[in-house]
């Protein structure tokens with residue numbers, strides 16, 4: 001066959017496959033959302049997931065924020081010193097933390113921790129026929145497994161981001177005071193005076209969106225896991241990769257929407 | 262009670278079921294035998310609506326082409342691999358159905374009911390608070406059995422209920438299945454490779470071979486039959502019409 005036609009055919013097929021995959025993912029998301037509002041609700045499962053996803057992610061998110069806040073303060077100091085604008089270190093560190101790095105790095109860490117564990121858990125349940133068993137026991141896996149995880153991640157992420165923001169600012173503060181020679185009370189006053197409500201709120205909204213995406217990816221790839229240990233491994237990897245990419249692209253879109261113009 | 266008509270099921274190019282038809286009357290116990298990989302488990306999943314047949318129709322408990330959740334009140338299923346929920350202790354696995362749904366039981370009575378079912382499959386109460394990962398294969402199987410019968414459904418599907426059990430426990434389980442059918446009037450479909458199960462549990466035997474039900478009859482007829490395929494299978498002989506490489 002004509003090589004150009006063959007190449008076009010191959011491209012067409014992969015585009016079709018890709019669109020099909022996107023379609024299935026979006027359909028799954030819509031289905032999951034529709035299950036969030038229809039009973040029965042599994043409160044116990046939700047509570048368990050809030051602990052799993054929220055509470056147990058605190059150390060990871062906290063440490064990430066602490067070191068990021070410290071490094072951010074050092075870099076901003078290095079940059080602003082070139083313009084004799086060192087006074088801006090506290091406010092810019094805080095803005096960078098609450099608007100961008102808090103939600104994004106927190107989201108990525110939670111993606112690594114939570115999307116992977118959700119995908120592995122649900123995937124294992126699928127390959128060991130536990131999902132089938134659930135269905136024969138009149139329990140809809142979308143309601144029993146997927147909905148609680150999505151709700152828990154969407155609720156927990158903003159809280160994690162808020163905690164991360166505070167710890168990140170603290171990290172910047174301790175570097176500022178101990179390494180860069182700032183006066184403690186002045187550093188804090190500068191931070192507080194410059195931060196606006198929307199700076200913080202936008203980060204929390206981002207957090208909620210990222211939490212939703214993380215749980216959605218984990219659940220989708222878990223529920224569609226292939227057979228055997230290899231299938232579960234593949235599902236886990238894909239869930240983390242896609243969750244991370246979706247977080248970064250959603251972050252750009254949300255930043256455009258919130259702060260452009 | 263159960264009717265399957267001309268069930269076809271293929272996975273990609275692999276044709277597993279090619280026209281399976283049978284009926285099981287209320288209160289009857291059907292035992293399905295057949296070589297490994299012939300599609301017995303797939304057949305049960307088609308009956309339950311967990312797999313959708315490519316062709317053919319299933320009727321169970323008055324429902325045509327039932328979906329799994331519609332059957333939940335009518336059917337209890339023991340999966341071949343037990344399929345216990347890892348995240349729940351043994352007793353909550355057994356009481357899963359009892360503690361959910363419109364007629365849910367409180368925790369304490371549900372636990373009592375679970376312990377009673379566990380005792381019937383020969384599980385001591387100490388195991389109730391263990392997690393499935395802490396059980397041996399045969400113990401998992403018995404917990405799965407307890408979960409299947411917990412809601413006292415009128416129809417029961419057992420996928421190799423005695424596989425992995427010692428001869429004494431296997432006899433306990435066979436007697437239990439027989440009792441559920443005879444005394445409680447349940448309808449049962451049991452897949453097995455265990456000829457004692459066939460003798461003790463079956464009202465009727467069906468043999469799945471090459472995608473179809475090759476042979477059907479009573480247990481006594483099956484054991485006395487001189488059909489070459491059936492006798493090779495039942496006696497476990499190496500040479501005969503059934504290939505050993507499959």
Ligand SMILES: Nc1ncnc2c1ncn2[C@@H]1O[C@H](COP(=O)(O)OP(=O)(O)OP(=O)(O)O)[C@@H](O)[C@H]1O
Nearest residue numbers: 272275277295296297298299300301302303304341
């Ligand atoms: N989801 C699936 N995807 C692809 N092939 C499958 C799937 N499920 C079953 N099969 C194939 O269908 C065939 C029948 O499988 P099944 O599990 O029903 O066998 P079986 O009769 O229960 O065997 P055994 O006695 O060993 O349990 C096998 O060849 C298996 O490879």
Ligand SMILES: [Mg+2]
Nearest residue numbers: 301302341420
């Ligand atoms: Mg099987």
